[in-house]
Amino acid sequence: MAPWADHAIWWQVYPLGFTGAEAAALPPQAPVRHRLRHLEAWLDYAVELGCSGLQLGPVFASETHGYDTVDHFRIDPRLGDDADFDRFAAAARDRGLHLLLDGVFNHVGRAFPVFRRAGADPRAAAWFRRDAGAGGEAGDGGGYATFEGHHRLVALDHDEPAVLDHVVRVMDHWLSRGASGWRLDAAYAVPARFWREALERVRPRHPGAWFVGEVIHGDYAAYVRESGLDSVTQYELWKAIWSSLNDGNLHELAWTLDRHGALLETFTPLTFVGNHDVTRLASRLADRRHLGHALAVLFTVGGVPSVYYGDEQAFTGVKEEREGGDDAVRPAFPGSPGELSPLGRPVHRLHRRLIGLRRRHPWLVRARTALPYLDNRAAVLESCDPADPGRRVLTLLNVDDRPRRLPVEAGGLAVLESSAEGDAPAGPPAAPGRTPSTHTVPAHGWTVLGPR
Known part of the structure; x- marks a missing residue:
């Protein structure tokens, strides 16, 4: 993993939504909209939040939502142009912010120029996977596979050398223009060997770049090993955090943290409690008092954490499975x-x-987290430095309707943060050594103990 990524905390932004861009591509004669300058005005906000990187959603020319790309080498005119991107990248760099771009390399929009030639040009047609049962449109010849049934998203054929060449050129181009890495959209739908072949060509020119794949289900560690990626998205932990809080079943969180620790033996996952594809945390939680619990877990367990824009302001929004169903969360x-x-x-x-x-x-x-105390509605999470097990942080969770006295070995630790804002930091640390004691956590409260 790129050394700087060890210290990365991302603020994730979906630029088309953030800037209020049009829902569909501008007509050819329309002037460029310089909306990246709108986002530039928020860079200091990201720094003041404590983030060290900006994870951007799609910024390349597309038909609608950004994931139906038509030109990977062109900034979407709804957002700006090359000069706007260069200015934005320089402004981020001046503030010490890394830029992570969203690479949509599993599929393209039907207006992608190579696809528009596919009906008449066999070399162009070779870029795309075939599906005899798939429909088409006038001129494209039909029979092309799509991404998860979305007609407007045509699946690329990752066995075609020209596709590999194209992806390598795109990655190299924007890394050379100031990006620090790539988030690879729908990486789970792409053969792992494709990423390995691409990165073998890109990394020598950009050894400090960081690559994270969107992977939802399956064997994360195997996919990282086979693909050569630095990281993948930790959807298992995302689900376990809100689900365990909603159900009053912290055993689910414990089971997932055990698996999470095994993943950390081989790579560092990208962790989150919200992103552009899911219902917002403030809407997902059955009890808003548990929002702090979710965040306390996110920021005290291993992984590279990401905050989705608006979550830090308690924005609400429910994702729906329909056309435009993402608008509420973007x-x-x-x-x-x-x-x-x-x-x-x-x-x-x-x-x-x-x-x-x-x-x-x-x-x-890189912390490994154990749970020395656990029941359905209360838990103690002990996160330790694998290089120095004496260095530790305790996260105490209570989702019960009554205060809980939780057993802790708190020698040398003090309250760093808690659900009662005025309680943090509080008091001198306990005497050195792991002396068994208890700590009372209020009903529906949480506390983080650690070295001062």
Whole structure:
């Protein structure tokens, strides 16, 4: 993994939504909209939040939502042009922010120029997977596979050398223009060997780049090993966090953290409690009092954490399985942070506090987490540095309707953060050594203990 990624905390933004861009591509004669400058105005906000990188959704020319790419070498005119990107990349770099671009290399939009030639040009047709039962449109010859049944998303054939060459050129182009790495969309739908072949050509020119694949189910460690990627998305942990809190079943979280620890033996997953494809955490949780519990877990267990824009302001939004069903979780942001509603300030402060804790304990990126105490509605998570097991943080969770006295070995540890904002930090550390004791956590509360 690129050394800088050990310290990365991402602020993930979906630019087309964030900037209020049109829902579909501009007509050819329309002037470029310079909306990347809108996002540029929020870079200081990302830094003040405590993030060290900006994970961008699609920024390349597309037909609608960005995942139906038509030109990987062109900034979407709804967002700007090359000059806007260069200015944006320079502004991010000046603030110490890394840029992670969204690479949609499993499929393209039907207006992708090579696909438009596919009906008449066998060399162009070879770029795309065939499906005898698939329909088509006038001129494309029909019979092309699509991504998960989405007619507008035509699947690339990753056995075709020209596709590999194209992806390598795209990766190289934008890494040379200031990107620090790539988030590879729908990586799970692409043969792992394709990524390995691509990275074998890209890494020598960009040895510091970081590559993370979107993988939802399956054997994460095997996919990383076979693909050569640095990381994949940790959907298992995402699901376990909100589901265990909703069900009052912290055993689900414990089981997943055990598997998470095994993954950390081979790679460092990208961790999150929200992204552009899922219902927002504030809407997903059955009890809003448990939002802090979810964040406390995210920022005290191993992984490279990512915060989805708006989650730090307690935005709500439900993803629906229909046309436009993502719109509620991909909203526009105002022109400046001062225009945000004051209702989000407590959750914003909570994010800053927990991100600050994470940055003060950077070894947490590789921490292994055990649960020395666990029942359905309360748990103690002990996250230790594998290189120095004496270095540890305890995260105490209580989703019960009554206070819980939880057994802890808190020698040398103090309250770093808690659900009662005024409680953190509080008091001197306990005497050195692992002396068994208890710590009371309020009903539906949480506490993080660690070295001061």
